[in-house]
Amino acid sequence: xxxxxxxxxxxxxxxxxxxxxxxxxxxxxxxxxxxxxxxxxxxxxxxxxxxxxxxxxxxxxxxxxxxxxxxxxxxxxxxxxxxxxxxxxxxxxxxxxxxxxxxxxxxxxxxxxxxxxxxxxxxxxxxxxxxxxxxxxxxxxxxxxxxxxxxxxxxxxxxxxxxxxxxxxxxxxxxxxxxxxxxxxxxxxxxxxxxxxxxxxxxxxxxxxxxxxxxxxxxxxxxxxxxxxxxxxxxxxxxxxxxxxxxxxxxxxxxxxxxxxxxxxxxxxxxxxxxxxxxxxxxxxxxxxxxxxxxxxxxxxxxxxxxxxxxxxxxxxxxxxxxxxxxxxxxxxxxxxxxxxxxxxxxxxxxxxxxxxxxxxxxxxxxxxxxxxxxxxxxxxxxxxxxxxxxxxxxxxxxxxxxx
Amino acid sequence: xxxxxxxxxxxxxxxxxxxxxxxxxxxxxxxxxxxxxxxxxxxxxxxxxxxxxxxxxxxxxxxxxxxxxxxxxxxxxxxxxxxxxxxxxxxxxxxxxxxxxxxxxxxxxxxxxxxxxxxxxxxxxxxxxxxxxxxxxxxxxxxxxxxxxxxxxxxxxxxxxxxxxxxxxxxxxxxxxxxxxxxxxxxxxxxxxxxxxxxxxxxxxxxxxxxxxxxxxxxxxxxxxxxxxxxxxxxxxxxxxxxxxxxxxxxxxxxxxxxxxxxxxxxxxxxxxxxxxxxxxxxxxxxxxxxxxxxxxxxxxxxxxxxxxxxxxxxxxxxxxxxxxxxxxxxxxxxxxxxxxxxxxxxxxxxxxxxxxxxx
Numbered sequence: 235x236x237x238x239x240x241x242x243x244x245x246x247x248x249x250x251x252x253x254x255x256x257x258x259x260x261x262x263x264x265x266x267x268x269x270x271x272x273x274x275x276x277x278x279x280x281x282x283x284x285x286x287x288x289x290x291x292x293x294x295x296x297x298x299x300x301x302x303x304x305x306x307x308x309x310x311x312x313x314x315x316x317x318x319x320x321x322x323x324x325x326x327x328x329x330x331x332x333x334x335x336x337x338x339x340x341x342x343x344x345x346x347x348x349x350x351x352x353x354x355x356x357x358x359x360x361x362x363x364x365x366x367x368x369x370x371x372x373x374x375x376x377x378x379x380x381x382x383x384x385x386x387x388x389x390x391x392x393x394x395x396x397x398x399x400x401x402x403x404x405x406x407x408x409x410x411x412x413x414x415x416x417x418x419x420x421x422x423x424x425x426x427x428x429x430x431x432x433x434x435x436x437x438x439x440x441x442x443x444x445x446x447x448x449x450x451x452x453x454x455x456x457x458x459x460x461x462x463x464x465x466x467x468x469x470x471x472x473x474x475x476x477x478x479x480x481x482x483x484x485x486x487x488x489x490x491x492x493x494x495x496x497x498x499x500x501x502x503x504x505x506x507x508x509x510x511x512x513x514x515x516x517x518x519x520x521x522x523x524x525x526x527x528x529x530x531x532x533x534x535x536x537x538x539x540x541x542x543x544x545x546x547x548x549x550x551x552x553x554x555x556x557x558x559x560x561x562x563x564x565x566x567x568x569x570x571x572x573x574x575x576x577x578x579x580x581x582x583x584x585x586x587x588x589x590x591x592x593x594x595x596x597x598x599x600x601x602x603x604x605x606x607x608x609x610x611x612x613x614x615x616x617x618x619x620x621x622x623x624x625x626x627x628x629x630x631x632x633x634x635x636x637x638x
Numbered sequence: 639x640x641x642x643x644x645x646x647x648x649x650x651x652x653x654x655x656x657x658x659x660x661x662x663x664x665x666x667x668x669x670x671x672x673x674x675x676x677x678x679x680x681x682x683x684x685x686x687x688x689x690x691x692x693x694x695x696x697x698x699x700x701x702x703x704x705x706x707x708x709x710x711x712x713x714x715x716x717x718x719x720x721x722x723x724x725x726x727x728x729x730x731x732x733x734x735x736x737x738x739x740x741x742x743x744x745x746x747x748x749x750x751x752x753x754x755x756x757x758x759x760x761x762x763x764x765x766x767x768x769x770x771x772x773x774x775x776x777x778x779x780x781x782x783x784x785x786x787x788x789x790x791x792x793x794x795x796x797x798x799x800x801x802x803x804x805x806x807x808x809x810x811x812x813x814x815x816x817x818x819x820x821x822x823x824x825x826x827x828x829x830x831x832x833x834x835x836x837x838x839x840x841x842x843x844x845x846x847x848x849x850x851x852x853x854x855x856x857x858x859x860x861x862x863x864x865x866x867x868x869x870x871x872x873x874x875x876x877x878x879x880x881x882x883x884x885x886x887x888x889x890x891x892x893x894x895x896x897x898x899x900x901x902x903x904x905x906x907x908x909x910x911x912x913x914x915x916x917x918x919x920x921x922x923x924x925x926x927x928x929x930x931x932x933x934x935x936x937x938x939x940x941x942x943x944x945x946x947x948x949x950x951x952x953x954x955x956x957x958x959x960x961x962x963x964x965x966x967x968x969x970x971x972x973x974x975x976x977x978x979x980x981x982x983x984x985x986x987x988x989x990x991x992x993x994x995x996x997x998x
Contacts, residue, residue: 333653441720462936
């Protein structure tokens with residue numbers, strides 16, 4: 235008998251699968267272990283029951299893995315759908331009543347739409363774009379580049395009799411075709427140019443509910459584009475939503491997107507529109523103050539901020555911004571902040587249908603994506619305005635410099 | 639995992655279960671209503687369309703329509719919000735469009751394919767997608783055809799293998815990139831793992847790749863925007879999320895993949911109200927709810943200076959097991975966030991509510 239078998243004799247066996255020493259199937263070991271893969275193996279052994287059934291040990295192991303790596307696949311368990319017993323009475327009531335409310339709404343809506351007849355339908359049919367023209371057959375595999383059309387050799391006419399045969403119209407149309415082809419090739423190979431999206435939506439023949447549906451959908455698309463930093467796209471979708479039904483919430487979001495794009499004039503206009511519809515709208519006032527600050531209309535900014543504070547005296551962002559502008563006015567003291575690098579400040583959350591005005595101007599960093607505080611970049615270059623000017627602290631969100 | 643922490647996540651609540659007397663292949667919500675459709679195959683080999691309405695905690699059968707051939711798939715994607723005509727593909731390769739108020743005779747009918755139409759999608763209707771309303775069908779005969787309901791008999795585009803190339807079953811099709819009147823793409827997945835992206839504006843193959851396992855379902859996160867993400871699910875429990883914003887000249891689109899379970903992932907469906915949340919349904923009777931998170935930078939330059947995409951990450955929000963049989967079809971309600979219907983091979987259709995989606 236070799237030396238290796240001595241530990242076995244002493245009772246220190248290993249598991250059948252993975253050959254984990256039995257001593258590892260222990261609370262103290264699990265608590266101290268930091269190797270997720272090893273813990274996952276232990277978990278599998280415990281779950282399989284081959285070394286016996288230890289439900290509490292299994293639970294402890296799961297907790298430890300969750301602590302180290304919440305995304306571990308080993309934590310996924312099969313479970314049935316939730317039922318009333320999984321919720322508190324209040325929550326269940328809320329879920330149920332929300333659904334019932336929606337069902338009633340749908341019923342009413344349905345009855346109304348049945349009354350509308352098909353005249354409006356025909357109107358819409360005429361407005362549809364034409365049927366796609368070439369019913370061409372596309373081979374399912376093709377060279378990645380567009381197949382080059384055979385360029386026919388142009389015989390340049392030499393003498394007068396040949397010129398007589400020269401067909402001007404034909405040549406012109408050939409040139410046009412080639413031009414289009416090279417355009418489409420260019421578009422195919424690099425999509426650096428922004429997509430051309432229609433700014434207006436044709437709403438002939440739509441009922442109010444349909445318009446609301448479409449306007450909401452466009453707003454959601456705008457919010458999604460905003461969340462990934464595609465501010466131009468966001469502005470386009472907000473514009474589309476406004477073209478169907480103008481609402482203060484969408485104008486507000488649009489203003490914020492324009493602020494990120496440093497489009498001060500449009501942002502100002504949109505803030506004004508919101509305030510026309512809802513005077514005293516806090517977000518609009520704050521955003522207008524930002525814009526004024528960038529345009530160096532400090533008095534106007536101060537006025538807006540004071541308006542905010544008169545309604546929300548505890549609004550810390552407004553207070554902070556006010557202080558900073560006042561300091562700016564006092565003596566253009568340059569604040570020594572790193573120029574060119576971003577500073578993590580504050581994000582205003584954009585409004586979606588459910589939240590409305592609920593989310594206040596709290597100073598909190600918004601976790602946009604699952605726990606990480608990655609902030610979308612909006613790089614506002616103040617250097618161009620002169621190094622003496624103090625940077626406005628209405629910068630809504632900046633990234634940390636990406637030197638990863 | 640403490641119960642309290644668990645309840646912060648979205649929960650999948652089973653609301654209604656309805657036993658059916660036939661095999662259901664597809665289920666769809668009727669837009670702007672609390673009604674849903676089940677499409678399938680009756681025991682005697684005919685096709686069935688059942689229209690249900692959700693009343694409180696039960697489903698009421700409003701209408702049952704029988705057709706000569708079993709129906710495999712359906713879509714409302716190409717119809718207007720007022721008309722709400724249903725387009726279906728059946729086992730015989732016929733594409734039909736029905737007015738559910740008068741379903742005896744189809745509004746449009748064509749024998750589009752020689753074999754079963756596995757998958758169908760529509761765009762340009764329901765206020766989703768700019769441009770002409772169109773329907774795309776993918777069939778076991780290896781072809782993918784695009785139809786315009788205003789043109790009878792012939793498709794407006796036809797994607798088929800060239801002479802000499804073997805045909806592969808097309809299992810799934812999806813429209814995308816329909817953000818203005820000219821642009822549109824069709825993505826098709828095949829049984830050998832091929833995914834092909836056809837650009838209908840330039841009438842060319844824009845991209846293709848192979849994910850090694852048969853592609854069961856493809857879907858763009860939103861059809862009517864500049865294409866953003868594409869999810870493709872396959873056999874062996876894997877799915878891939880492609881970032882479609884940056885196409886590299888040789889490497890194509892960046893992707894991240896995830897293994898959900900051991901069995902086939904039959905369907906993927908994005909939440910209509912949030913393009914970064916999607917649900918996959920599996921051969922083991924389970925549903926998984928996922929969230930995609932974008933990377934800090936969505937594109938970067940490679941060593942030669944070309945732009946290439948950077949894929950993000952996927953996290954599991956919730957998973958439930960509803961049945962022992964595959965859940966073959968899944969549809970979110972476009973009108974009520976979190977309400978969804980799924981049909982399984984245990985001849986049951988279930989209406990589910992997913993809670994707390996606002997907090998994500």
